[in-house]
Every structure is written in C-alpha cells, then in structure tokens.
Amino acid sequence: xxxxxxxxxxxxxxxxxxxxxxxxxxxxxxxxxxxxxxxxxxxxxxxxxxxxxxxxxxxxxxxxxxxxxxxxxxxxxxxxxxxxxxxxxxxxxxxxxxxxxxxxxxxxxxxxxxxxxxxxxxxxxxxxxxxxxxxxxxxxxxxxxxxxxxxxxxxxxxxxxxxxxxxxxxxxxxxxxxxxxxxxxxxxxxxxxxxxxxxxxxxxxxxxxxxxxxxxxxxxxxxxxxxxxxxxxxxxxxxxxxxxxxxxxxxxxxxxxxxxxxxxxxxxxxxxxxxxxxxxxxxxxxxxxxxxxxxxxxxxxxxxxxxxxxxxxxxxxxxxxxxxxxxxxxxxxxxxxxxxxxxxxxxxxxxxxxxxxxxxxxxxxxxxxxxxxxxxxxxxxxxxxx
Ligand code: F6R
Numbered sequence: 321x322x323x324x325x326x327x328x329x330x331x332x333x334x335x336x337x338x339x340x341x342x343x344x345x346x347x348x349x350x351x352x353x354x355x356x357x358x359x360x361x362x363x364x365x366x367x368x369x370x371x372x373x374x375x376x377x378x379x380x381x382x383x384x385x386x387x388x389x390x391x392x393x394x395x396x397x398x399x400x401x402x403x404x405x406x407x408x409x410x411x412x413x414x415x416x417x418x419x420x421x422x423x424x425x426x427x428x429x430x431x432x433x434x435x436x437x438x439x440x441x442x443x444x445x446x447x448x449x450x451x452x453x454x455x456x457x458x459x460x461x462x463x464x465x466x467x468x469x470x471x472x473x474x475x476x477x478x479x480x481x482x483x484x485x486x487x488x489x490x491x492x493x494x495x496x497x498x499x500x501x502x503x504x505x506x507x508x509x510x511x512x513x514x515x516x517x518x519x520x521x522x523x524x525x526x527x528x529x530x531x532x533x534x535x536x537x538x539x540x541x542x543x544x545x546x547x548x549x550x551x552x553x554x555x556x557x558x559x560x561x562x563x564x565x566x567x568x569x570x571x572x573x574x575x576x577x578x579x580x581x582x583x584x585x586x587x588x589x590x591x592x593x594x595x596x597x598x599x600x601x602x603x604x605x606x607x608x609x610x611x612x613x614x615x616x617x618x619x620x621x622x623x624x625x626x627x628x629x630x631x632x633x634x635x636x637x638x639x640x641x642x643x644x645x646x647x648x649x650x651x652x653x654x655x656x657x658x659x660x661x662x663x664x665x666x667x668x669x670x671x672x673x674x675x676x677x678x679x680x681x682x683x684x685x686x687x688x689x690x691x692x693x694x695x696x697x698x699x700x701x702x703x704x705x706x
Contacts, residue, residue: 344380
C-alpha cells in the first residue's frame with residue numbers, strides 16, 4: 321500500500337492513493353491497538369464519528385472481527401455527536417446509524433456503547449453533557465479518537481466560533497452543515513437545527529487522534545485546517561496543537577495542499593511536461609493574464625525562476641502550453657460522417673452540466689442526439705415511500 325507524508329504541513333499529513341487504502345490503514349491501526357490492550361487485559365476506549373468518511377473503516381473492522389477474530393468485548397466507545405430531538409430509532413439518528421453500520425455486526429457490549437442521547441430536554445442538556453464527560457473520564461479517557469471534517473472545518477459538530485476549550489454541549493448547526501445533510505433528510509427544512517457534540521477541548525484530550533477526509537470537495541477546507549493559522553473559524557485547525565494527530569487523506573482531498581498543488585512553492589522539483597503545464601496555467605490564473613502575455617517577471621515573482629531558467633523565456637513557455645491546450649480541443653467530437661449520437665447520463669442535468677457545450681457542437685454538426693437518463697429514483701425516495 322503506497323502512502324506518503326506531505327511536507328510543510330502544520331499537522332502530520334499522510335496521503336493514500338485511494339480512500340479504501342486509507343480506511344484499511346486506519347482499521348489496522350485500530351486492530352493493533354485493540355489486540356495489544358486485549359492481550360494485556362485492558363479496555364480500549366475509542367472516540368467514533370458517523371458520516372460518509374468512516375464507513376470504510378467500519379466495514380474493515382467488521383471483516384477483521386468476522387474473519388480474523390478481532391474481539392470487541394473489551395472495547396468502550398464514545399460517539400462524537402447526535403442530532404437533538406431525534407429518537408434513538410429515528411432513521412436519521414446517529415444511534416441507529418451506528419447500530420446498523422457497525423455495532424450490530426461486532427461483539428461489542430451494549431453497556432460499553434455511548435452515544436449522546438438526542439431525546440433529552442433542553443433544560444437538562446448541561447447536566448447531561450457534564451455526565452457524558454464524566455463517563456469518558458471514568459473510562460480512563462479516549463485512547464484513539466477518529467474524526468471526519470465538515471466543509472465548515474468542524475470536528476464533531478464544533479461549528480465555526482467554537483472555542484478551543486469548549487466541552488460537550490448542545491449546539492446550533494451551521495447552515496452549510498445543514499445544507500450538506502439535506503440529501504439524507506430529503507430537504508434542508510427537515511435537518512435538525514441543533515445537536516449534542518463533544519467539545520473541541522474534550523476531543524483534544526484524546527491520547528491519539530486520526531482525522532480523515534476523502535474527495536475533492538474536502539480539499540479546500542483540508543488545506544486551510546492543515547496549512548492555515550489556527551483559528552476558531554475552522555475548528556479542525558485546533559488539532560495543530562495536539563501532540564499526536566495525523567490527518568489521513570486520499571489524493572483528491574490532498575489536492576489543494578501546497579506541496580501537491582504547487583510543489584515548486586516548497587522546494588526544487590523535476591520539471592516534467594505535465595508539471596510545466598500545471599505551473600504555467602497556474603501562473604496565468606494567478607496573475608490574471610493570458611498564456612501568451614506572461615512575462616519573465618511574472619515567473620520570477622511567483623517562485624518559478626527555475627522553470628524560467630530551464631525552459632524559458634516566458635514567451636516560449638506560454639506558447640508551448642498554449643499549443644498543448646489547443647491540441648486538446650476536439651473540433652468534431654462526433655466524427656465527420658452524418659449519424660446518431662446516444663449519450664448516457666446518470667441523472668437529468670448531468671449531461672448538460674458536464675457536456676453541454678459538446679451537445680451543442682454535435683447538434684451544430686447536424687448529428688441526431690439522444691440522451692438516455694439512467695435514473696431509477698432509488699436514492700432519492702424514502703424506503704418506506706418506495
Ligand atoms: C459526525 C461528525 C462530523 C463529520 C463531518 C464529516 O459524527 O462528527 O464532524 O465527521 O461532518 O462528515 P462526512 O464524513 O459525511 O463528510
């Protein structure tokens with residue numbers, strides 16, 4: 321399994337080629353911790369998240385339990401959060417999600433599972449949350465905390481503005497978080513406004529933390545959390561001060577990190593044709609000039625002196641990339657013969673969003689164009705309605 325540490329980050333960051341490799345790595349890490357503690361007769365205390373990110377880890381842990389005898393009977397778990405006012409058996413509650421996705425399929429003891437109770441009343445929330453913290457302390461603290469990161473930069477449901485010392489509490493969800501959850505709840509208006517969450521301070525007390533992010537849509541917030549200043553506007557950035565945190569990413573989520581996105585900014589690079597193209601396009605976008613108008617000074621002022629020296633001057637580099645880009649434009653995507661084109665689109669609108677210009681060009685060349693929409697509706701309709 322190939323993976324690599326990214327240089328120049330404020331949190332140690334490990335990148336895997338795929339999310340399944342990354343999940344497997346974390347599952348094996350959890351496995352060895354459990355086995356080590358089991359053989360010493362000690363419990364293992366895990367802090368757990370829900371969401372799309374940890375699904376692969378839970379799947380791998382279930383496989384390790386079923387095929388390699390991984391014993392969860394001494395494992396104690398604390399979930400990060402739960403939606404407020406959702407009962408445990410609500411299809412959207414994190415309690416139900418955890419049972420179905422993980423707990424029901426391993427030999428964990430029911431009394432060792434802790435998930436904030438979304439049904440408590442507002443008046444008792446403070447007392448309840450203090451009790452949750454006490455349970456964590458009584459279990460000896462969290463050995464390993466697994467986290468995801470939201471697009472607001474939240475960990476747990478610690479939305480922007482949560483302080484570094486915040487504790488387990490009832491909190492209000494950010495509009496971005498509610499919008500991201502809208503798909504699961506069939507509409508933003510159905511997403512709860514509030515949730516119970518462990519605080520940032522609570523999370524930072526874990527002895528070891530692994531935070532994961534997969535996919536291009538997380539790349540920007542990951543970059544800010546890992547390379548930016550520590551700020552309560554991105555609560556994941558507080559992990560910069562934790563002594564044993566690792567950020568684990570797939571390639572897409574690492575895409576905006578400086579060493580990945582513009583490696584020439586952090587040290588010498590080998591100027592391959594692909595990297596030359598990337599750097600020159602990046603420069604053109606950064607300085608807001610057309611490729612053919614880039615000057616030697618633009619290269620010098622943007623850490624591209626080496627490129628200029630090895631492959632310059634600027635005019636030559638601009639022309640080279642311009643010509644390469646021109647070659648990527650296909651003037652007759654449907655060929656030059658008359659005919660019929662059948663386009664398969666996963667969902668109505670994917671065709672227009674991803675190849676609208678091509679569709680217009682095909683029609684302009686007098687080809688007959690048909691679009692087949694391949695949607696069954698199964699993921700856009702509640703199970704009970706179906
Ligand atoms: C969930 C949790 C959240 C998620 C985060 C990312 O228990 O604490 O912080 O980890 O919102 O969610 P996904 O993984 O669905 O992108």
